Amino acid sequence: MSATQSDSPRKVAFLVAGEGIERVELTEPWDAVKDAGFEPVLVSPDPGEVQTYNHLDKAETQKVDQTVAEADVDSFDALVLPGGVANPDALRMDDAAVAFARDFLASGKPVAAICHAPWTLVEAGALGPV
Template identity: 75%
Template sequence: MSHLSGKTIAFLVASEGIERVELTDPWKAVSDAGATPVLLSPKEGEVQTFNHLDKAEKRPVDKTVSSASVDDYDALVLPGGVANPDALRMDQDAVAFVRDFVQSGKVVAAICHAPWTLVEADVVRGKQLTSWPSLQTDIRNAGGEWVDKEVVVDGNLITSRNPDDLPAFNSQLLEAVAHGVAAQ
């Protein structure tokens, strides 16, 4: 496992609708590898995670996305859940942060429905990625190529389909952060 001491990983989520395991599993992976995870959201306070459609635990927000700087983080993780990325793509600060992060060349890892935020940020054109199957038309319409694979790496983007893909997603995320870019 990569040793990521001194690395800081941003996790960007909306106030609710986050698929719990898609936040907590990568969070634990980066934390166990020695990195510092930071929870960003459009609003201060707490965010509500879900197990599918059932409320799960709340998590405290560390910083609002409007006050966050791409320069302060080594990577960005975008957990899924249907309502989470749908709300994020309506927040101009969140969309701008995601766009700037992808354009910085730093690692951006998105799982399940999270690529909706990448579509809104207009950063999928010419890229190959995967997601929850219902997003494939949105990805294609935004100029991306959708494929049905456990994990897809294209440049600095890492994408996966669903919680079953978390082991591969987390492994690729840790490897990419350890080397500063996504492995090809």
């Protein structure tokens, strides 16, 4: 996937909870999206900053660009769900975050789920009734 001048800026939503995000599972795909010419956008249930982790140790924070309530699936070309143990668990308990993921799945746009992140997709019905 790469962006061209005619279709720029294409946006990729990164959906995360406020805490428990494995740093490398956010930063590496984020950098890859930027390197491909797309604009990564950090989406979270709450405004402010999110806390990333290196395993169990706190790492850096990142500023939320849009809350889930503000974000519109039609504004994005793809969705990335970073992992971490606590992040997907918190997301799957948030109705608005699950609805955002569900709407992305229904749109037919690409969705990437890293490590534990498929938990959110299961909650969004990606596997059908379970």
